[in-house]
Amino acid sequence: MSPPRSPAAAVLQAALGIALLSLMDATIKGLADRHAVAVIAFVRYAVGSAIMLGLVAVLRPGRPSAETLRTNGVRAVLVVATALCFFHGLSALPLAEALALSFLSPVFIALFAAGFLREPVRGAVWAALVVGLVGVAVVVGGQVGAESGGSAWGVAAVLASALTYALSMVLLRARARQDPVVTIVAIQNVGPALMLAGPAALSWGPVAPWDWALLVLVGALGVAGHLVLARAYARAEAGRLAVMEYTALLWAIGLGFLAYGEVPGVATLAGAALILAGSWLALRARPAPKAALRTSPST
Template sequence: MIRFPSGAGVKLALLGPAMAAIAGIGLLSIMDAVIKHASASHSTPQIAAMRYVCGTLIAFAVFRALRTPWPSRATLRPHMWRSVVVAATALSFFYALAVLPLAVVLALSFTAPIFIALFAALLLGERPDRTIIFALVLGFAGVLVVLWHEVEGAGAGNAWGLAAALTSAVTYALSMVALKSRAAHDPLPTIVLLQNLLPAFIIVPLAVPSWTAPAPSELGTFLIIGALGTGGHLLMASAYKRADASRLGVFEYTAFIWAVGIGFFAFAEVPSMSTLAGAALIVGGALMASRRPSSAPEPDVEIGP
């Protein structure tokens, strides 16, 4: 079991890396649905700014409650670089959510595990074995079974949205690999606080030109978005602290399972047979990746300038 600093051993340590990653992806998937709802009334930069400002408030409360030591200058530098990647991911993904169907955005975002495995090999020296590679292919095949027609239908629609979705997949993968390089060194509350605070400094100025005053009820929505994002990132940081990035990447496919559940319970959407068949492949790939034991040595490399 991991020893968390300053009594931060909470119940995160009781979750295995796979379960922590799946739960974290679930919270972030719910957050995506709420963001898509909010995008009807506000610009992408404003939504991203409010998401990280509210996330900072909640992350800071967790940081202080756990009495985590203040980060040093040496800690801040790599997180400052990573915050640029996180901000780019948020802006591109939120824009894609605003202009494309959720299914299409999810389909393109599921290319992220491929990039995670690639970046982990190039930057961290991880060498995913054949089982992981096959699991990635199996999961991606499941995505294609479910979402092939949606992606094909949107191809001629919004080129900028498609480009944004693909960009977010690449930058998200890079941010997760960078997270792996820091998770071995920094306390989880510090990682999540800086992951909210630093991107907020980058995005808030970009939101000013298109800012519209949110209604009181919308402030509650933004707080919910911030809470979901903070909780999801705490779980993801916990998972990446204890397992290889390439091994955890395959669990990104479970976001589709969360999306099916959200659609069914929130919007009474009944999944089709192709949806169920694709979901079976996705789950099969995730289970295959989780069955093999993994050691997660602390990486000796630092990602970023």
């Protein structure tokens, strides 16, 4: 896979990565009725580990440095924390409310990128973030009613998942300009697989042949999505690409209708239009001057 040739290409590649991960999430939703979340997550990362270790053996990116292992190991911990916190939030809150809170992560990505990586965030990118966030609010506004007050712990868990996800993506931006993409994604799969092996063993049950096929598909989609995202984050500012996270809602609308018969309402369609507008603003925004970036050049 050749790297994107322009920041606009990186934005499109980030959108493709989100689409692949959205398809993975839709597949997981169907599996979650029959299998424990820990089992699904473990198999997803175990399959991803097998794929990535095979790629490492073929591509031979070189032995990772101690800094590479340490930083990407932290990312692996953040990946597991994000999943556990978000699923806890889903168990305590209505889906719409949890979704609304989770979509704060693009704002956190832009803030963390500006604070930790010293990446200047242009006004057009902030405008895109705001427009996309308004779109999300329109979609969920009519669904979150007084009866869905929810749990304070659930709210805290989803907010924590948005924070840990944003931190993991900013770390990805920092390391993607220094480490080979295959090394980053390999550690991102091997680390969580090892951490989830114990919880998965405690909740393991019979798995039908068709479900094995779907679980392998989940792992393959996860690897493909993160490989594409890592390529994109190696070539464009994290704040600029963060807006593409909103497109996951567009995929949720389409996949929900096709796979589960969920018909979107007027508010959902209006919010989706705003999300598309925000994504277009991000696509058209001029990149920040390269001299302002303080991450190391790609090697």
